[in-house]
Amino acid sequence: MSGLWTLFYKELLRFWKVGLQTVLSPLMTTLLYLLIFSHVLEAHVQVYPGVGYTAFLIPGLVMMAMLQNAFANSSSSLIQSKMGGSIVFILLPPLAYWQFFVAYVAAAVVRGLVVGLGVGLAGLWFAPMPLAHPLWIMAFTLAGCAMLGAAGIITALWAASYDQMAAVQNFVIMPLTFLSGVFYSIHSLPPFWQALSHYNPFFYLIDGFRFGFFGVSDVSPVLGLSIVGACFLALSLATLALLKSGYKLRN
Amino acid sequence: MIPAIEISGLRKHFGSLHALCGVDLTVEQGEFFALLGPNGAGKTTLINILAGLSRATQGRCKVLGHDVVADYRNSRRVLGVVPQELVYDAFFTVREMLRFQSGYFGLRKNDAWIDELLHKLGLTDKADTYTRLLSGGMKRRVLVAQALVHKPPVIVLDEPTAGVDVELRQNLWAFIRGLNREGHTIVLTTHYLEEAETLCSRIAMLKQGRVIALDTTENLLSAHAATQVRLRLTPNRLPDALRPMLASEEGRDFRLSLQHCAELETVMAALREANINVDDLEVSKPDLEAVFLQIMGEAA
Numbered sequence: 001m002s003g004l005w006t007l008f009y010k011e012l013l014r015f016w017k018v019g020l021q022t023v024l025s026p027l028m029t030t031l032l033y034l035l036i037f038s039h040v041l042e043a044h045v046q047v048y049p050g051v052g053y054t055a056f057l058i059p060g061l062v063m064m065a066m067l068q069n070a071f072a073n074s075s076s077s078l079i080q081s082k083m084g085g086s087i088v089f090i091l092l093p094p095l096a097y098w099q100f101f102v103a104y105v106a107a108a109v110v111r112g113l114v115v116g117l118g119v120g121l122a123g124l125w126f127a128p129m130p131l132a133h134p135l136w137i138m139a140f141t142l143a144g145c146a147m148l149g150a151a152g153i154i155t156a157l158w159a160a161s162y163d164q165m166a167a168v169q170n171f172v173i174m175p176l177t178f179l180s181g182v183f184y185s186i187h188s189l190p191p192f193w194q195a196l197s198h199y200n201p202f203f204y205l206i207d208g209f210r211f212g213f214f215g216v217s218d219v220s221p222v223l224g225l226s227i228v229g230a231c232f233l234a235l236s237l238a239t240l241a242l243l244k245s246g247y248k249l250r251n
Numbered sequence: 252m253i254p255a256i257e258i259s260g261l262r263k264h265f266g267s268l269h270a271l272c273g274v275d276l277t278v279e280q281g282e283f284f285a286l287l288g289p290n291g292a293g294k295t296t297l298i299n300i301l302a303g304l305s306r307a308t309q310g311r312c313k314v315l316g317h318d319v320v321a322d323y324r325n326s327r328r329v330l331g332v333v334p335q336e337l338v339y340d341a342f343f344t345v346r347e348m349l350r351f352q353s354g355y356f357g358l359r360k361n362d363a364w365i366d367e368l369l370h371k372l373g374l375t376d377k378a379d380t381y382t383r384l385l386s387g388g389m390k391r392r393v394l395v396a397q398a399l400v401h402k403p404p405v406i407v408l409d410e411p412t413a414g415v416d417v418e419l420r421q422n423l424w425a426f427i428r429g430l431n432r433e434g435h436t437i438v439l440t441t442h443y444l445e446e447a448e449t450l451c452s453r454i455a456m457l458k459q460g461r462v463i464a465l466d467t468t469e470n471l472l473s474a475h476a477a478t479q480v481r482l483r484l485t486p487n488r489l490p491d492a493l494r495p496m497l498a499s500e501e502g503r504d505f506r507l508s509l510q511h512c513a514e515l516e517t518v519m520a521a522l523r524e525a526n527i528n529v530d531d532l533e534v535s536k537p538d539l540e541a542v543f544l545q546i547m548g549e550a551a
Contacts, residue, residue: 002357002358003354003356005354006350006351006353006354006355007354007355009351009354010343010351013342013343013347014343017342018342084338084341085334085336085338086339086340088304088332088334088336088338089338089340089348089351089352090355091302091303091304092302092303092304092327092330092332092398093327093352093355093356093401094323094324094325094328094355094356094357095355096324250303250305250306251265251299251304251305251306
């Protein structure tokens with residue numbers, strides 16, 4: 001287990017050493033969203049009865065920041081070591097493929113949690129937040145970060161360049177997070193887009209996470225967590241299979 | 252005794268390129284073994300398969316009896332590899348890198364050995380420096396240290412002295428020799444053939460994915476390269492009796508190739524008989540470079 005622990009610790013230290021870029025920068029960006037949208041829309045929009053728009057927005061932004069950062073952590077670490085060649089340092093030792101998976105996903109979860117916690121705490125300054133169901137908050141947090149951590153590994157394994165990596169981040173992850181109900185409830189969308197949103201797993205993450213705060217959601221949190229859990233399982237099995245086969249790592 | 256490395260029927264194809272075409276090779280424990288060949292011969296591919304960095308198309312590799320695929324965790328525990336590429340992780344210092352590498356091998360408290368490695372490789376004052384800030388030679392030393400953190404009984408060095416200055420090269424070899432004396436098996440690839448000749452007791456030569464020569468350094472030298480004699484004569488002509496020995500003419504010099512040193516007496520007798528004086532004479536022993544070129548030429 002020492003190998004797994006070391007790799008996990010190394011991954012933590014990697015993002016912590018460049019904390020300005022990996023923690024403070026996303027924190028800043030997310031808070032700017034919060035500042036602008038809450039200022040513009042607070043007086044005009046009320047999504048759930050008794051819940052102000054700023055309070056509604058905060059969990060969405062927290063989850064969005066966590067997902068994007070969990071993805072960025074595993075994917076950027078892996079692609080950098082792949083491109084720079086330092087990946088050999090973890091391919092030469094007797095680390096099992098599942099240890100590789102657990103270490104990268106766990107570090108992605110921690111980065112997601114750190115950024116999410118930062119955004120959440122800063123959000124309290126904008127609006128008081130209820131905590132209706134803390135366990136649901138934890139469940140969706142862990143499932144979301146782990147899911148995106150695994151997705152980051154798959155993307156970095158597949159990508160043959162930084163450009164391909166950025167393409168997935170900008171054309172897949174970013175739109176999926178923005179179009180998942182961070183800024184709105186899908187009930188405010190036309191029926192077609194509302195139906196389409198149900199095929200976006202990120203929607204269930206945001207919706208379930210929000211349920212943890214307000215006790216109100218667009219779909220049942222049980223259904224949401226089941227779908228997210230299934231997605232996580234599928235991505236994890238795919239990642240493990242790729243790592244076991246040595247896909248683009250061991251020629 | 253279990254061989255340090257056992258390779259049988261090893262093939263590796265990259266699409267239509269056949270990098271290894273059925274390599275069989277055994278390296279015994281405690282050997283200092285050289286793997287030589289021109290660029291593209293398959294040396295690094297072979298090392299990569301041995302280290303688990305690449306998967307063979309066919310065949311098997313074992314390190315101290317552990318199959319590198321079926322029993323990869325044990326085979327990697329007993330193997331230390333210094334990669335050819337000068338790679339480093341920009342985020343960490345030398346000591347951090349060595350601690351991580353120890354941890355990956357399951358060693359939690361390895362600081363005493365890490366300090367010793369740093370000392371022996373002249374890295375003590377660079378221990379807390381980021382690896383990205385080190386010179387090429389220093390980065391190479393860190394790679395050697397990383398390969399040795401788990402005290403592997405089998406050590407593979409893939410061109411460890413490429414681009415390294417003479418002083419470091421000598422220090423490095425003194426260190427590696429010491430490890431070999433302590434019982435570590437060393438496998439080396441290098442383009443500096445005099446290094447292989449001086450250090451290695453046995454040599455395999457690869458060409459286009461095939462082992463074309465495998466023998467002790469001594470046997471390779473005596474079997475494949477003749478002693479050469481350079482003569483400067485007055486008058487400037489070679490007796491007909493010596494013509495079959497003529498390897499080349501360079502200006503006023505005749506270069507003769509002798510199968511054995513004893514033939515020198517025949518040469519001198521022929522010159523005396525023809526009334527030819529020797530103005531200058533130089534005998535050169537065969538070196539590995541000559542053997543290498545000859546074997547590679549024969550295999551063309």
